[in-house]
Amino acid sequence: MLIINKESKVTLYEQIYNQLREQILKGVIPENSMLPSIRNLAGMLQVSRNTVESAYQQLYSEGYVSSKGGSGFKVERIEPNLLGETATEPRVVNHPFQEINEQGVMNTERIFFQYGRLRFTDFPVRTIRRLMNQILLSSEIEGISAYRNRKGEIELRTEITKYLYEARGVRCNPEQIILGSGMPYCIGLLSQLLMRYTNEIAMEEPCYDAVRSAFINHRFKISPVPVEKDGIDITALDRSTAGAVYVTPSHQFPTGSVLPVNKRLNLIHWADEREAYIIEDDYDSELRYSSRPIPSLQSLDRKGRVIYINSFSKSFAPGLRISFIVLPETLLEVYHLFFSKYNCPVPWLEQKIMHEFMKQGHWSRHLRKISVSNKKRHDVLINEITAVMEDDQVLIHGRNAGLHIILEVNNGLTEKELIEKADAEGVTVYPVSSHYADCRNFKNNQVLIGFSSLSEVEIVTGIHLLKRAWF
């Protein structure tokens, strides 16, 4: 029995989803029973079919029900959760970036510890303006009126090849590089490729929620594999039936752990044995503050099992929308066959700018510059937390790399309460729970803190306000 309140602020979809989810978890709707048909439930509740469909799809995405195409949704056996913690209330739905979604502007009174946004002072705007005018005044500009190389301009792919070899040990030739316009495009392309080999993808638990949603939208079954202190649990991965795995070995997102070389070799061995593919997302690997960057998984792979992906969003500017895939030679033939009609989604101008920027040597200078400026922010953040909060009050996870940390807060408050209390003091921190496939796995006292968009003064102020909010 579901009860719908059309006057409620909670959307109809969420009301249906929440009640069904709770009834499945509590066993009120038992394993193997069929949910009512979408048409029937919509009629009964007097809501649109899309609303019911949406609620069912969300339950399906999270693994509460299975779907057999036209024949309806069946309640799954709910396994004991993977990591032992239990949180039966729905997770916090406050997603990163939502505050800039509609107007593209931030509320500047507040302090946003946002992940992924960069500080504009780190962007080499004068060099970019000069390069752009050179390009616009040259005869090359005629390139804008044509469809061009489908994988991306060969000159840019050649520069990327050199950079990847020097900085990340990646061994490839430019033919293996395919440009994309951000995560949804790249995961979309890889989904279309991998669908030919498997319908199940293993992912770190937790992992970047946006990537998981893209795989789910391509109808993959997701096998969540626990993340240990040193990265993905290979034994648990081996128990899954997945034909591919998505990993972030250099700096696990969001926990910050690093996969040691033995586990890297085991992971490649696993893929080789099973003829599976590994997607290595090397998203912020340039930024290590206490040691040198760790060579990529791809550099260890002799079997053509690693698909390497990365972007210029964390290291240069999200607004450029340039990312790239390095396909192993084993997949190139399949790629050429099935994607030969896909035009490159990255505009010609961005490709030319990036090419000139790299060729003229600005890129390596830029990397050194952002590494220094983000290390400063990182150090201020860590020092301030350590100075202001007690050792037994907080635990910092994933320091010394990247653009974020996870803060575990031991004051009895839940994630939701931590976020709300911070919010009341004018500070936005972000949930970790949304990055879990199974919301029963997460430790319910952690928040995600990004530091790349803030000045050092803002970081200090923000931490003081958090101290006031939480302790």
Added chain:
Amino acid sequence: MLIINKESKVTLYEQIYNQLREQILKGVIPENSMLPSIRNLAGMLQVSRNTVESAYQQLYSEGYVSSKGGSGFKVERIEPNLLGETATEPRVVNHPFQEINEQGVMNTERIFFQYGRLRFTDFPVRTIRRLMNQILLSSEIEGISAYRNRKGEIELRTEITKYLYEARGVRCNPEQIILGSGMPYCIGLLSQLLMRYTNEIAMEEPCYDAVRSAFINHRFKISPVPVEKDGIDITALDRSTAGAVYVTPSHQFPTGSVLPVNKRLNLIHWADEREAYIIEDDYDSELRYSSRPIPSLQSLDRKGRVIYINSFSKSFAPGLRISFIVLPETLLEVYHLFFSKYNCPVPWLEQKIMHEFMKQGHWSRHLRKISVSNKKRHDVLINEITAVMEDDQVLIHGRNAGLHIILEVNNGLTEKELIEKADAEGVTVYPVSSHYADCRNFKNNQVLIGFSSLSEVEIVTGIHLLKRAWF
């Protein structure tokens, strides 16, 4: 029995595909029999599994075999072909754009009657340079360091809304508009949406091959529906079991036919009855040379069944990579739910440029300008063909609109021979056959002639060379 020649110039994949295809067509491999497993055939022929897999996948894509996941490939019943013509030799694999694929430059000695490339003289480069410098010098440039509105900048979507209403009768609000970065992205997004409702998409036969390949790569079954003189055959569509249809009603690609209003209403009625969706690709609708543009299908839809897509590639510059989807309100909730984590793939700079260009009134002037210049090229092309070739030698299809025509040549030569003979005279014309789902359907004496990238002199010269090549 397959015979593989490793010394041949024909790739191993093509050799396997061609032989299997012929044997299935001739009944040597009968209906319902299983193909050998990929592993076995690869071992037997001493080729890689990916090679066999690719050949099988191509047969699957073209409907010769069906696939049941891990259990192998089964030979399908081959229906009598739809339109009565028969061409059992494999179609011409010379795809548009291939001559610029690797270096991004054209061989300028030749005349390319290429479809989709625009003439740079039609691009408003000085205005764009001025706008870009304004943007790069303004404080707004900080937007490049942030993730922005996930659907695209609201200001640009508002301008597009106004333009679509005035020019195409499309009724929507900016919330319904989602920006994409070209066809593969937009068809990918729609595939992820429509997968929730159907696994079968009806498409005009012939239709744009790149769109078909994108649907196939998302594992949709394609139902080809014949195109009549006045567009898609609705009675045939009604016999299919498809839950969605992709159409080009304003200017059918590639035949050039126009869907009259009665058939438009029937099409919407079909979708409404079946709760199906119509994807209306309005790709070159601004360009009509003998009448006013035809209002969009979306403008007739009262039931929320039409998904409208378009881009600035044909009307402005393919190198900008801006396209857009107008979702019906009925699909917005589902979109918000499942795609809330997808960042917009179009770079911030292109969005700002396009927004300023439209807001300042340049866009409507630009549309008038390209309409005049393309009409001139069109008229020169048609006049020259009519002057140089006899009435009983050639038939022109799809004139008075867009950027291409189809030329049917009655001299006993096949498509392949027509292309080869033109090639020997230094002129490139393009196959029509690749746009057919079933290569047995195409009239084997037609070529595709694009005129948007040529000067009037080049068009005249090209037609004279074709006369010499063919007659």
